[in-house]
Amino acid sequence: MANVALVHVLDSIDSLSESVNAANRGFLPRRPTIVVGQPTTIDSSRAPEGAGLLWIQLQEVPRVIRGDLAAEITHTGDWSTQVRDQYAQRIIDQLQPHIANISSAQTGKMVLGPADLESLNVNLVGGDPYSGDCRIDQYALWRPLRLANGHNTGVKGLWQIGASTHPGPGLGGGSGYLVAKRLRERRR
């Protein structure tokens, strides 16, 4: 596992189902799915020699907190520094059986909550890394108004692409591909 760039750590399908359901209902999951990125497996310059770096992403978190499924974290609805840090500790504790020295080897950490993500990039509405809403009715074929005018803005030569346009977000760059295809067809 040490050589894998991105590992998903979870208890079981049961914990996945529980966590998605909890987050959708506004609750902090008890046994969240943890996406563990190990950037140095691809680019060793990301950390000094002999040191390491973990990049952790959580995809099952509520934007506004109604409760904690584990009934451990007290909150007032928002992602305060205290809630963020306590929830981060839950993640570290959950990783402990897999990374024995995760606490003792730690020299620093940065925790970003949904509001922090949105403040860094206005496209990450509510902290959603996929630009606001990735439910099935907002994705690919099911996106509303997909055929309204493609990616053409109506201004000659100006096309709009990106995560907020059809077919939706993701590293595949679908919107740019579709526009490039259209432009190539026009040239023929």
Ligand SMILES: Cc1cc2nc3c(=O)[nH]c(=O)nc-3n(C[C@H](O)[C@H](O)[C@H](O)COP(=O)(O)OP(=O)(O)OC[C@H]3O[C@@H](n4cnc5c(N)ncnc54)[C@H](O)[C@@H]3O)c2cc1C
């Ligand atoms: C933490 C995280 C994890 C993700 N994981 C995955 C994943 O595993 N798989 C997946 O498919 N997708 C993933 N995504 C989603 C994916 O990264 C995005 O959907 C995708 O990058 C969106 O592409 P984009 O071109 O619309 O925007 P971006 O990639 O954000 O590109 C926009 C660019 O415009 C630049 N910019 C902004 N304003 C200006 C300005 N005024 N002038 C000039 N430049 C400007 C920005 O600096 C940026 O480089 C993840 C996103 C996040 C945040």
